[in-house]
Amino acid sequence: MTEEVIFNIILHAGNARAEAYDALRAAQAGEFIKAAGHLQQAEEEIGAAHRVQAEMIQQEAQGNKAELTLLTVHAQDHLMTAMSEKNLIESMIGMHKTIRQLSDKLEASLCQD
Template identity: 55%
Template structure:
């Protein structure tokens, strides 16, 4: 697989993960916590796909293949890192919404 294709896979799936995480947050804001869980699962799956692509490139370099470092590859890495960080933060925010919901219903 060409480097550019792998890079675009990382960007695509990291972007999908971010979108799913934000849908999870919107669901939590509407007290739809079951939906929220599903969106987070989808985000996890997208991150796994992106991470697998990233790992593929890293393994190619470890095996002696010259992997060209490009601004686009750095951009893809940034997308993946951001998606992981935002999903983690959103999961914590969802937990806060759950606690608020419980307290409001007491």
């Protein structure tokens, strides 16, 4: 297993985190379609990282034991953190949608009075 393979996990996980935070910023601005696009990109990046990880696991299952290095642990940590943050951000975006809807209803009812 080369460092390049490990860095691919880190790269894709980092891209996923960036897309997830872009999604959150879009949702905060009320741009929910744009947020959904960023979440889709985040999911694709996580998928790419998972494919690299799966290849590493398959190699090990075939008897090609990988040396456990700090870089490998860092890559795994980076991926798991990106996945957790994306999941949390998805929930936060749902809350932003609810807040926006309630705010719009409140504003509409106040305008009628």
